Amino acid sequence: QSALTQPRSVSGSPGQSVTISCTGTSSDVGAYIFVSWYQQYPDKAPKLIIYDVNKRPSGVPDRFSGSKSGNTASLTISGLQAEDEADYYCCSYAGPYTWVFGGGTKLTVL
Amino acid sequence: QVQLQESGPGLVKSSETLSLTCSVSGVSIKSYYWSWIRQPPGKGLEWIGYIYYTGNANYNPSLKSRVSISADTSKNQFSLKLMSVTAADTAVYYCARIMTAQDAFEMWGQGTKVTVSS
Numbered sequence A: 001q002s003a004l005t006q007p008r009s010v011s012g013s014p015g016q017s018v019t020i021s022c023t024g025t026s027s028d029v030g031a032y033i034f035v036s037w038y039q040q041y042p043d044k045a046p047k048l049i050i051y052d053v054n055k056r057p058s059g060v061p062d063r064f065s066g067s068k069s070g071n072t073a074s075l076t077i078s079g080l081q082a083e084d085e086a087d088y089y090c091c092s093y094a095g096p097y098t099w100v101f102g103g104g105t106k107l108t109v110l
Numbered sequence B: 001q002v003q004l005q006e007s008g009p010g011l012v013k014s015s016e017t018l019s020l021t022c023s024v025s026g027v028s029i030k031s032y033y034w035s036w037i038r039q040p041p042g043k044g045l046e047w048i049g050y051i052y053y054t055g056n057a058n059y060n061p062s063l064k065s066r067v068s069i070s071a072d073t074s075k076n077q078f079s080l081k082l083m084s085v086t087a088a089d090t091a092v093y094y095c096a097r098i099m100t101a102q103d104a105f106e107m108w109g110q111g112t113k114v115t116v117s118s
Helices: none
Strands: A009-012 A018-023 A035-040 A047-050 A064-069 A072-077 A086-093 A099-101 A105-109 B003-007 B011-013 B018-025 B033-039 B046-051 B057-059 B067-072 B077-082 B091-098 B105-108 B112-117
Touching: A009 A018, A018 A086, A018 A105, A035 A064, A047 A064, A047 B105, A072 A086, A099 B046, B003 B091, B018 B033, B018 B091, B018 B112, B033 B105, B046 B067, B046 B077, B046 B091, B057 B067, B077 B091
Parallel strands: A009 A105, B011 B112
Antiparallel strands: A018 A072, A035 A047, A035 A086, A064 A072, A086 A099, A086 A105, B003 B018, B018 B077, B033 B046, B033 B091, B046 B057, B067 B077, B091 B105, B091 B112
């Protein structure tokens, strides 16, 4: 079970859009709809922002969206805001009853 | 209001057993699946294992030989034991609620920092 692959960092200016990729295998990302994304601020617990590839929990702005193609999932944040600066982690169900996280991506808002 | 609270020693000696408890309030642990996740300093998240109140559990293959997760429905809590710890086990440990049997970690505890000392 290897960690999913994410870029270590991405950046964008306020108002722009950024996309974070998450590459796995045909045994995890490619096999299930159970891909989720988490936002984490320094010294805080992660917060679920996307589940089932593209669903948003209540309260998460629609600026956050998710998608998947083959073994790669993506998180897109549109209309970047300063408060979006955080670490982002993808996660996939990898069956049976196992999960795997990505290495995390640091988003910098310029 | 549902809350998850981790508790346990913040310092564990190398080669000993790390023991943590997640106390759940606001919902019965029988209603959901639960998990432990950790994050070493400056690093990413690592899934440790999951538990259902029946005792069904599964673990990260990389930790399987050293880890055990159990549930206590009478206290509405679940626990983590990690044996033969080393400095590599130093991390913030989170407990989390799983949305459904295979889905996302929808709710997290605040995390508890555990340092393994030699």
